[in-house]
Amino acid sequence: MSVAPARASLLEVEGLVVHYDVRGAGTVVRRRETVHAVDGVNFALGTHETLGLVGESGCGKSTTGRSVLLLERPTAGRIRFEGRDLATLGRRELAGLRRRMQIVFQDPIGSLNPRHTVGQLLREPLRVHHLVPKAQQRERVQELLALVGLPADAVSRFPHEFSGGQCQRIAIARALAVEPRFLVLDEPVSALDVSIQAQILQLLTDLQNRLGLAYLFIAHDLAVVGQMSDRVAVMYLGKIVEIADRDSLYARPHHPYTQALFSAVPVPDPTRRREPTRASVTGEVPSSLAPPPGCRFHTRCPLAQERCRVEEPLLESVGAGHEVACHFAEQAVRDHPVGVSRPSTSGSR
């Protein structure tokens, strides 16, 4: 599959920074500290396109997703949606905007109000945006339920009466109720079982095909992301370390961290047991309270040099639509070509 030609951008994010002020650790003595949740993120997304966002837990994926919808106030940066800078919008315009961009959360049950029935949950967006006259709301709710493959009698039940997969369907139905053009999918399947996961992913794919939605697809399962995305961005500690078209990235991951991610994915094939490789990283993710200077990955990077400790690498193009932030990207690919859909092994056997 080739890279889709660059379409008119639906969403552009430039230099997004989100910091949280927290009171520092320590039982009684504390200083004010700052969590560098997102630290300068750029990407763009067109209609009918999916951008996958991967990275370890806590690297700022959700924060990115939320701030794109202005659910978190960005500390800095510009977000343009349909060509308009969100920061300039008034309250009313913002409310209108919510009709066109929606989010599906990681925790399917937690994102549904436990005290509301499914009927109430799905009517809520209709009511808030006056989308459908009252008389037809019930009908529309049924439509939505059918759309995500839920039975009609679900309306009178509460979220906890459903399984995780069903809750995720409800959440998706609710997001779709406002007929958005853009959906942030914040780890929509991480909490689900493989068999259910496939159902949801299929649903999302079908919906995109039918409705032409754009997705910001957040996950950390590279296999899933590989199936869903047109482009993929890899985040580490609040920064995008690599962003590329899906095939390019999967064929030739440049950043040592991306490589580590690939080699850590368990392969459901006992015949292909992985030998411990140099690319499997050790150590823990540093705290986002005090990100390391220079390259943020240098504390765990097998290639780290003195330069990495002091100089922060910037995203640089290494090929068509493929950008990496690593001083030794070339060397990394040369030494350790870990890509998974290399031409030699790609395709089914």
Added chain:
Amino acid sequence: GGESQPTQSGAGTKNALGVKLPAGAAPAGDQYYVQPFDSTGASYKALDFYESVYSRAPLADQFTIPLVRLNRDYSIVPGAATSWEQSADLTSWTFHLRKGIMWSDGKELTAADYVETLRYSAEPKHAWDFTWFWSGVIKDYKEAVAGEVPANSIGVKQGSDKYTLVIETEGPIAYVPSACLYTTPLSAAALDKYGSGSYNINPETCVTCGPYTLTKFDPTATIVLGPNKKYTGPFKPAIDTLVGKIYAGGDMLPRFQTGQIDQIGVTPLNLKVAAKNPRTKDLHLYKNPNDFQIWYTFFDTTKAPFNNVKVRQALAHCVDRDAIIKSLLEPLATPAYGYLTPGYPFAVEEPLKPHTNYDPQKAKALLAEAGFPDGRGFPEVTFNWWANAVSNTSSVVQALTENWNKTLGVNIRLQEIDKTTFYDRMNKKPTQLTMGFVPYGMDYFDASNMLSVYKSGGRHNWDNAEYDELLAKGAAESDTTKRQDIYTQAQVLLTQDAPAVFIFHLLYGYYYAPYIKGAALGKNADGYDGIQWPGFNSTSDSLQQLHVADNVDSWPRQKPTDLQ
């Protein structure tokens, strides 16, 4: 703690004051007397009348001797003064003091002590709280209080020698000797040394010329007076130690029943409870009128509907005193038809009854005459009261109100308020209460005292020239029968015009632990028993007539920790 049950008798032995204990008395070590005091609503600032009257702590007025004292029949008997006479022009009184009464600091009690004390009382800086008592009595006293003349120019002087005291009066005033019950002097020397009378609340600086001296002063818990071993005076008691237990409220009865206190003033409810207890059920109940307290309902006679005398009379005739007393107060009250309790000087009862007897028909008729037939058109009136357990006020006012409302069809609503607010609003000029339930007790044993409450410009706003005139006449009259006549007229007038409805005269009920014995508890001329007003202190002779007997039976007397 622990129970002490003396086995041997103390008869014939001497106590710490050197008094030979009478037959049947307990040993000297048990000659103490524990009295309870409720400190709620009180402020304990002094132990001396002339330091403060309303903020006197329990067991006050034991350190000095007034000019005159009262016996249990309320008769004036010599105190520090052995005799007294009015001057020929009736403008002054002369008192002759006993010789040889010594202060504990070694000085002798003389006229100077009285003079300095009274001058001190008039001093504006001292801000004594009882100045009204001598105002208009002692010459120039009022002016001194207002700061118009120096305090030492008031009409109290040493007479021909240091044992003679002269009190010059504003005019001819007959009752000065009675009033002189309130002459418990401070020591002139101590006053000079300490600048105020509070030297007496410190055991170290206490100067006394009475049989007791201060051993402990803790106004939040206990006050103890021990024997004044230097006492040279004539009034030596068998009980040489007094303990005042101070309680911030709470039920006194269990304290009495468990032997923590030797005496208790009972409420009507206490009696009912005590009757169920094997220890107290057969105990003799002592009763006396003490300060002759009258409980009455007053009206704001300047405002409708109570500016109409017929309305007031209607209410007055609609009080079933007998029923109220029988079920709520018995035996601690007698029905009141007038201001003065029978037994109080010049009190009458029969002439008043026709004007205020229980007669619902008449009451209804009067109300109709007043323009409110069956209560129609009668405005809603608030009847204010404050709670008092001794007079069972909450029940009494409810009984009154219900009867008025039911019989007369009027609309009287009860409102309880706290005592301070109550009096603040009642005493405002003009008063802020249309109707309220209050007591009044005497300050001194003469009709002029109690009756003056209804003088124009007095406590209430009932202004009646005729009444004022009668009182003025009565005060100046020294002939007893004539005075009686005048005061009878005044009482009839007061009851008839009904600025107040008089409900009951309070009788104070006391239990004494069975080992408290002595003549002081016996019946007086009026048939009342128990320690009579003014109580167990230097202004009364009951002091010498009480002792602790050894027949403690099974009573669990607990010696206070302070004495152990």
Added chain:
Amino acid sequence: MPDELNGAPLLDVRDLHVSFDLERSTVYAVQGLNLSVRPGERVGVVGESGSGKSVSAQSIMRMVPSPGRITKGEIVFAGEDVRALPESRMRQIRGARIGLIPQSPMTSLNPVLTIEAHFQEVLSAHLDMTGQDSRERTVELLRSVGIPDPATRMREYPHRLSGGQLQRVMIALAMACRPRLLIADEPTTALDVTIQAQILELFDDLVAHSNLGAILITHNLGIVAGHCDRVVVMYAGRVMETAAVLDLFARPAHPYTLGLLRCVPRLTAKRSRVFHAIPGLPPRVTELVEGCPFAPRCERATDQCRTHTPPLEEIGTGHATACWHPVAEVTEVAR
């Protein structure tokens, strides 16, 4: 490891039934589990959420929470009949002879005790080890699971450690008394892939070096493929299939196993945007039904499947399945 077992399995579970008596219904969480573990063997238990994996593990330690109870079956651990043991003996087994690594390390440590205190507790309870001894052993254990600077880190409270570190602590804690059987109940679900890989490597090392028997509960087939010797596939409280790992992936016999394998997204697969899913949902296990529990979702189901419960039957060496119509060939598995 001294082998007083004489070749018998370390753990042998036969026909285990566990049910929960709720107010208005009964949950038949485990309906005839057969499982055996030999020393040095890693047995993977897979199955969807709710298929009875955790309850099985709890039964082995005799820790089924009330109102659950073991209604039938036999659990023999190191020659002892677990169901018949007195509680005091059971306490000696738990923690000392069977170690448990739970799913969520964050909620599985007492938040008000330091890491060290947790170790102290177990060491003194089972090995009578106190004071300096216990401290040294704790340091040693923590070092062995790769906690840097263990002597200071052990004074920390659980919330001060990252998820990966906590899971290492949990492993060290499970290993503290040198157990013979290690049960890991979804030990990495809460963790990142990179950390997950580290933890699983650690797990492999431990089993290899200490000749432990291990049960690895998961629903990630990738993990099973990489870290187990044998697999038990559970569905609705029953064993659907059990086989050596290579066997199972090469020749899945049960349609459910097959379906499960097809569901797993593969990193190496081309982007097809078609997701294989097993249609429908797992059944509620609130009633005992005759017939194969997978039948309603199975495209191969026949009437026989719906009315008669298939027994678990050997179809090859160490390969058994409970299916009337086992899958014969492997063409369908997409690799």
Added chain:
Amino acid sequence: MSLPQGSVVAGRRPARADSSFWHAAWYRYRKNRLALVSGIVAVLILLVAALAPLLAPYGYAAQDLNQSLTGPSLDHLLGTDQLGRDILSRAIYGAQTSMTIAIGAPLVGALIGIPIGIASGWFGGVADFFTQRAFEVFTMVPQVLMALLLIALFGSGVLKLLLFLGVTAWVGFARLARAQYIALRDRDFVVAARALGVPTWRIIFVHILPSAVGPMIVFFVQQIPATIFAAAGFSFLGLGVQDPLADWGKMINDGQQYLTVSLVVALLPIICIALATLTFSFAGDGLRDALDPTSR
């Protein structure tokens, strides 16, 4: 395209067309036998309170001084008090007064406190700082002093007492509401509502309130006996319910000393309060559970 049809999770009850949160809550409440019985008794108490004039054999003030403190008889089923008033009637009228205050005052407190607490919990920042200081100021002002002033200014009566106790009870509600909203405001379902563009007021009241209301109900129920005794405490100081109106707390005050004289006078109001406390707290617990769809 084939969307997999999820089979319905086997429900605990047959689905009704479109039952709401409240329907479901009522259903769950009915299932809780203890709560149901308590609820019925609680309603009975309230009914007795409301219908006191119809139920009581005598008026609350009707007295007969000649029948003071009689034991139970046919005329007076539970006997009479000191003023010869029928105790049963007074207990019945007492229900009216006590329930009015005990429910009214927390209600007023809740109406004042909950919005303030919500505001400070939801908005935080400066508003929160000042409301918290306000809580503190309020806890430090002696109640008696306030009561004295208010009664001097406005007089006393059931309604005024109710208002006064309510006004002083707001702090508890505000604290509780604040804590609840702080705990809930960052939950995913709230963020989800924001993402949908749900207006703030609707998030606060429609989305969060149902989750926050449980502890408030329990607190409310706890306030019932507390309020009765607070009112009784004021009666002790003469600042409470005015005679001759009957009120349980006041009846306890008046009756406690009669324990040895007339057991009924002392015990009846205590029994009434205990019963009310018990039933209301069970009913409250049941209500809290019923309002939580996830509870079993």
Added chain:
Amino acid sequence: MIAYLARRFLTLLLVMLVTTMLIFALMHAVPGGPFDQTQQPLPAPAMANIMRKYGLDEPIWRQYLNWLWALLHGDLGIPFEQPTMTVAGLIAKAWPITLIVGACTIVLSYVGGLVMGCVAALKHNTWIDWVLTSAVSTIGVALPNYVVGFLLISIFSVKLGWLPAGGWGRPQDLILPVIAFSLYPMALMARFTRASTLEVTYADYVRMGRARGLSERRITVRYVLRTALIPLITIMGPNIPNILTGSIFIEATFALPGLGSYFTTASLHRDYPLILALVLIVAVLWGTCYILSDIAYTIVDPRVRLEGLSR
């Protein structure tokens, strides 16, 4: 720590300043003054003398400033109720009594309630649970402490003669008041303990503790109780100032010369200096308890940081 304490202290000061101003205005607005007499109102000149003597003739703001100034010099004034003592002296004398009774009450009621709540939770859904939670805690809540006090005295003092009917100074004087005072907090404590214990009984880490073969006793004490304590600190902590300032009912009934009564009587007597001092006491106690329970919280629950995350 220092910074935290300083901040708390400063806000406390602010609150105290506002509160005392408010109190000043309030108490002067209440009708009646400290020196009003009941029998007869004092004549104006006499009253004027008294007001001048106590500085009550000055405008209120002046009086406030005077008071504040004196306070800064450590002078709380003279209580009108006990003019022979200083306010500070009165408090120094009365408060220890209240504190002792309060401390015993806290120990008895908290420990008793804790045990009861725990037992109830551990015997969840048995008759023991029912008796402990419903019966005992309802009685505790439905019986006001003055009724309890009256009952205790009637039985143990008057009837049986075992214990004193009030008083202060001997150890046995403590028994009845503490019991009477404890009942209500004990009932509350039992309720809360039960609830929070039940909550943690089923927590993951408790199950894990069992899975490590720890004894039930250890589980109960170190796992269940320790964590169950955490919510209790926030719930029962704020109750401590109430208990440590005593109760007029308990003190009156048991003749304890403590501080509790003054909270009521000072208002009833318009004892301005005392009212203000008591308000200060409450404020300081409150502030201290708040800080202490915050700190206790961080000690018992190492996860907690003071003031948490701010957003």
